[in-house]
Amino acid sequence: MAIYHLSVKPVQRSKGRSATAAAAYRAGEKVTDERTGEEHDYGRKKGILYKEIITPDGSDITREKLWNMAEAAEKRKDGTTAREYEIALPSELPEKERIELAREFAGKLARVQGVAVDICIHAPSRDGDSRNHHAHLLATTRRYEGGTLGKKSDFDLSDRDRKKKGLDSRKEELHALRAEWAYMVNAALDKAQITERVTHKSLAAQGIEDRAPSVHLGPTATALERRGQQTERGDLNRAAAVPSQERAELATLERMQNGISAARQQARAGWRQMQAAAVEAERQRKRQEVERQRQREEAERRQKEAERQRLEEEKQRTEARSLFARYVRGLGGTAEQQAAQVQRMLTAWEQQTAQERAEILAEIRQSIEQRERAQNERQRSRGPRMGR
Numbered sequence: 001m002a003i004y005h006l007s008v009k010p011v012q013r014s015k016g017r018s019a020t021a022a023a024a025y026r027a028g029e030k031v032t033d034e035r036t037g038e039e040h041d042y043g044r045k046k047g048i049l050y051k052e053i054i055t056p057d058g059s060d061i062t063r064e065k066l067w068n069m070a071e072a073a074e075k076r077k078d079g080t081t082a083r084e085y086e087i088a089l090p091s092e093l094p095e096k097e098r099i100e101l102a103r104e105f106a107g108k109l110a111r112v113q114g115v116a117v118d119i120c121i122h123a124p125s126r127d128g129d130s131r132n133h134h135a136h137l138l139a140t141t142r143r144y145e146g147g148t149l150g151k152k153s154d155f156d157l158s159d160r161d162r163k164k165k166g167l168d169s170r171k172e173e174l175h176a177l178r179a180e181w182a183y184m185v186n187a188a189l190d191k192a193q194i195t196e197r198v199t200h201k202s203l204a205a206q207g208i209e210d211r212a213p214s215v216h217l218g219p220t221a222t223a224l225e226r227r228g229q230q231t232e233r234g235d236l237n238r239a240a241a242v243p244s245q246e247r248a249e250l251a252t253l254e255r256m257q258n259g260i261s262a263a264r265q266q267a268r269a270g271w272r273q274m275q276a277a278a279v280e281a282e283r284q285r286k287r288q289e290v291e292r293q294r295q296r297e298e299a300e301r302r303q304k305e306a307e308r309q310r311l312e313e314e315k316q317r318t319e320a321r322s323l324f325a326r327y328v329r330g331l332g333g334t335a336e337q338q339a340a341q342v343q344r345m346l347t348a349w350e351q352q353t354a355q356e357r358a359e360i361l362a363e364i365r366q367s368i369e370q371r372e373r374a375q376n377e378r379q380r381s382r383g384p385r386m387g388r
Contacts, residue, residue, distance in 0.1 A: 002189060003131065004198035005088035006181045008174060011138075014078035019067040019138070022082060026120040026136040027051045027063055034068045050099050050121040055144050056110045066116055070140050073149045080156065083139050085109070089121070090185060091131035092194045101188045102135040105181060109139055113153045116144040175200075316357070320349055323364045330371050 011017045021040045024031035028045035032038070053061060070081045087105065089098040099121060106117040117139045124132040141156040142149040154162065159169045167173070178200040185198050324345045328338045349360055 002090045002092055002185065002194075002196040002198045003088050004182060004185070004200060005086070005134070006178050006200070007086045008177075009084045009086070010080045010141075011082040011084060012078060012080050013074070013076075019070045019082040020064075022084065023063055023067045023118055023138055026122075026138060027118070028120075029063060031064045031067065033071065035071045047123040047125070048120060049095065049123050050102075050119070052103065052106075052119050054103070054106045054110045054117045054119060056114050056116070057144075057146075059147060061116065061147065063118060066118065066140070067138075069149050070142070073142055080141050083141055083156065085137040085139065087135050087137065087181060089133040089135055090189060090194075090196070090198075091133050092196055093188060093192055097188060097192060098133055101184065102137075105184055106137050108180070109137065110144075113139070113155050114143040114145070115140045115153050115155075116149075317346070317350070320357070320361060321346055323361060323368070324349075326368050327364050330368070 011019050011022050018033060018036075018038075020031045020033040021038075023029075024040035025042050025045070028042050028048040028051075030039065030041040030043050033040065053063060053066060055061065067082070074081050087102065089102060093101065102119055102121055106119040109115065110117045117137050119135060119137050121133075121135045124130050140149055141152060143151055143153050154165065154167055155170065155173060157165070157167075157170075162169065168176075182198050182200040189196055189198075321342060324342045325338070328341045328345075331338075331341070333341070349357055352360065
C-alpha cells in the first residue's frame, strides 16, 4: 500500500549542522564550506537516483555556490541555514513518475515561498524496505532573487511577524502543506490508474481506533535495528502491534497521566486568547482612529478643491465678461443694448463644456484683434492731416 510521509526539519548551527554538509551528503558530492574551510566529501555515496536545484526564476546555480551563500547569509551562531523536507514517494509509481512528482512538489515550494530547492531522490537501501523510495528537498530559508539570497521567506518568519503580514501560523501552513502533498500523491496515483491512496490525517482523525501510528526511526535507529540492537523508537513501533484491548488500557493510563498537563495547557491557551483579544481590540481602535483622521483630511482636501474650482470659475467668468464687453463695444449700440448683449453671451458661454468655453474665448480674442488691426490700418492709410 502507498505510504504517506512528509517531515520538515531545520538545519541549525546550534545542533552542529551546516547547509553545505547536508547538501553534500544528500547529493553524494564534494562541497567545500568557504566559511569554515571544511571539505564535505560524499562522492562515494550510492543510491542517488536524481538531483537538481530548482529556483523560483528558473536560473541555474551550482550546489556549492548556493549553500555557501546560505551559510554566509546567516550571521547568528544558532542560525537556521536551510530547511529539509523529507517525502516518501509511492513505490507503486514508475521511477520516471516518482521523479516528476518530487520535482512538481519542489517547484511548488520554490514558487510559493520564493526559495531555492535542492532536490535529491534516494533509492531504497539494499538492507531495508524495498518500498522506501524517498526524496530530500533542501530549501533555503531566504528568498532567492537574481542569483542572491535576500530576506527570510514567509515560512521562516516568526508567528508574530507572520501575523503582521496577515499570514496563518507556521503550524497551520505546515498542515496545509501536508494536505497539499497528499493531494499531489493521490493525483499522481489516479493518473497512473492505481487505486491506492494516501492521507495526511492522523489515525484518530480518520476514525481508526484499533491501530497505533508508527514512529519514524531515522537513520541512526534504523542502522541499530538492522544490527539487531533494539531502540526506543523501535520499541514504540513494536508496541503498536499489541492487541487492541491492551492498547486501549495503555491509552487510558496515558490520558490520565496527561490530564494535568492538558489542563495547564488549556489555562495557558485561555490566557493567551485573552491577551490576543486585548491586543486585537487596541489594534482595531488604532485602525479606526487612523481611518477617521483619513476621512477628515479627505474632507478638507475636497473642500479646498471645491474652493479652488470656484475661484477658477469666477476668474474665467470675469475674463469672459471683459472679453465680451470689448467685443460688443465694437458693434455699436446703446450702453443698455451692449450690457444686455454681454449678458446673453455670458449666459450662453456658461452652458458650454470647459473645452467649448476655451474655444469661444479664443475666437472672441481673435475677432477683437482682427478688428483692432483693421482699425489701425485704416488710420495709417489716411495719413496725417496737413494744416493750411
